[in-house]
Amino acid sequence: MGSGFSAFCSVLPRPSFAVRCAIWATSRARTSFTTLATREARTVGRGLVVNVSHPGGNITGVTELSTELTAKRLQLFKDLVPRLKRVAVIWNLEDLAMSLRFQEAEAAAPRLGLSIMRLPVHDIVDFDAVFTALKRDPPDGVFVVSDRITAQREPALIELLRAQRIPSAFEFPPSARAGGLISYGPSIEELAPRAAAFVDRILKGAKPGDLPLEAPVRWHLIVNRRTATAIGVEIPASILARADEVIE
Template sequence: METIRGLLRELGYVEGRNIRFEFRNAGGNADALPALARDVVQEGDVDAIIAISTPAALAAHKATQSIPIIALAAVDPVASGLAESLARPGRNVTGIAVFSEETTIKRVELMREVAPRAVRLGTVTTKVSSGAQSLTPVLETGRKLGFAVEAINVDDPADLAKILKPGILAEFDALVFVPDVVLSAHMSEIINLVGQSKTPAIFPSPDWVANGALMSFGPDFADATRHLVSLLDRILKGAKPGDLPFERPTKFDLRINLRSARALGIELPSTVLARADEVIE
């Protein structure tokens, strides 16, 4: 949120003078999103809603079909019902369409480079990310690359420590995480559990690596956020979201934490290190 505030200040929006923010956080509980969205809409005096996840965007769109919504969506906006087409959304939603299945494929490929002799690959999901669009890229790409792929489903975040026990994770040769707002809300705990298991894992965004995870690959969220704020600016100046095409990320980000690699006893290939946008020593 601070990044969005800063970008808006660059465009001349000063909080308390010509813009007011209302922030709502479901704390990783996707079931709470519909009620939060309804509350925002019912309170009124809202000119636009920013939704930072597909579940948040869907909850906001269900709550209002008139207030403009600018979404950072990890799932195809057309397939999920947010837009009629990417080029002309036609409804009250526009934003950045990540298409996480494409970056998930790349994460599986990177894990094969990092762990060339790995056989058993685990992918961790919750009910937010356990659909075919999230799992299919891992299953199909993993099998093509010689992995035996198994989904590890966290149905209830309260059971996370039990389902992701280091002893269970240690039975896998490698782990791939897909974008998931529930898992992100439990980032520190997951990084600790994975670290104790000594299993190499790759995550969808750089904040995981900054907090101690081994690797991440995904869209450059700083660049995506800048585009998101640009869309918000255009809407606040009168543009209709249904006329503004969903944008695709053009920059992608590979982060590596060498401290974590050493703790895991992993020597990363020079070909992977050379492609990294940032290496934490």
């Protein structure tokens, strides 16, 4: 993406805004290119910003904190399905942010008594091999790191996991509503207006590096009882009490 993306940046009018996916490239492309991180996580740990309250440089916006939430998502998954021992993690290996989430899952697993089954994908076509692996050697559960690649095969994946009676955990509300067993994360729809507010402030003269990165104000725990019944999982009362939404 390096030189090609830099060339792309050079023809854009100022101010220009990149939304999430190219944050790593745009941070190096040129300092006048404003990167609006509407869903990015771990920008500090990756050396992209100085700190959360004063990012510096050309990056600001709303972070979804997905990397930081990975351990909690796995904990909730384990609380919902206590028999979990081996969890398959599906993630896009080509995206650094997604790989950071996988690494967080791998680091958290031993503390939760879990082992990780690696199922990386590079492109949509790799899901054929993922589906084969899930049928040949079924894990106790599947955790999906959500991005544009995994989203495209999500309906087929949910259908397969339901047929194989494998519990699934996702990062965002739409996935649980679509048939995943559980999801925990912010509503992307709630982040969009806040991102628009950043654009407005920057267009009015604010420097991106002076605008603190913001985190979501709410995280939604969603459990799909219909899926739980279909795959033979009994939802603990403790999870039902904490759930923001239960799909009947």
